[in-house]
Amino acid sequence: MDGTLDHVMLRVSDLDDSLEWYETHLEYEEKDRYEGEDFTIVYLGPEEIHEEGALLELTHNEGTDDLEVGDAWGHVAVRVPEGELEEHYEQLMDEGVEDYRDPESCGGRYAFVKDPDGHEIEIVQRDPDEGALWSLDHTMIRVEDADEALGFWTRKFEYDEIGRWEADTFANYFVEPRDAAAEAMAVELTYNYDGRSYEMGDAWGHLCVRVDDLGENWEQLLTREAPDYRDPESNDDMYAFTKDQDGHEIELIERDPEADSLFPF
Incomplete structure (x- = not known):
């Protein structure tokens, strides 16, 4: 299965504020927009995005001014060149971005800021050849069973585990499509050992996987016992949804x- 990560969707309470934030601070540009009867979807990304780079999808639903960021959703991570973490973090601070977790508090390896809705954005350092400035590096979600989560992505989507970090109380596992480009986004699965459960919240949307053949790949997922949540037929054969x-x-x-x-509508 060709399963490049296409985009990550977040819901926002004020689309104009969110667009201004991402365009000003992360230098994103609007790639496409769809206006529905009571919702708007906008795709964003760096100007020079790689063909296998992932987009950010911001969705605003009319009448939803108070969104809940649940703890099942973790963060998105964006890239800056190695050695430039402090410089870019200070630039964000000078621009008035909320000081959430600075590089010093993270051992000088990464940092975190928040967007207007409280979505956490990690800043990670990567080789400049691994994607444009501020391009999406990974999306972190929390899982309640690490073995099941790894099995889901490796068996159903044929993803490879490309890295892990295990601490005393939690572990992080990174998975991505087999033979993924260096510029592609990965998924980070975070597992806490204390057996806690999580709330989704309505500010967290979804991950999207780009496939070669929607019908064929959907049937393949069903054969592999992925949940039949919203099949292609129910979406006019334009897209489909499963759940982990x-x-x-x-x-x-x-x-x-x-x-x-960019929209199949």
Whole structure:
């Protein structure tokens, strides 16, 4: 299964405020927009995004001005060149971004800020050849059973475990598509050993996997016992959704590289 991570979707309470924040501080540009009857979807990303780089999808639903950021959703991580973490963090501080977790408090290895809705954004250091400045590096979700979570991604989507970090009380596992480009986004699975459970919250949307053949890959997922949440037929054969073992929604979408729009509508 060709399962490049296409985008990560977050819900926002004020679309204009969120767009201004991402365009000003992360230098993102609007790639495409869809206006529904009571919702708006905007795709964002760096100007020079790699063909396998992931987009950020911001969704605003009319009448939802008070979103709950649950703890099942962790963060998105964005890239800066190695050795430039402090410089870029200070730039964000000078621009008025909330001082959440500075590089010093994170051992000089990474830092965190928050967007207007409280979504956490990690800043990580990467080789400049591994993606544009501020490009999406990974999305972190919390899981209640590490073995089931790893099994879900490795068996159903044929992802590889590319790294792990184990501490006394928790572990992080990173998975990505087999033979993924260096610029591609990964998924970080965080497992806490204390047996806690998590709340999704309505500010967390979904991950999206780009596939070669929506119908064929959907049937393959069902054969591998992935949940039949929203099948292609119910979505006019434009996209589909399954869920992982913790209820995180995962969209499947088939892209037409010749299409005028990023949206299949």
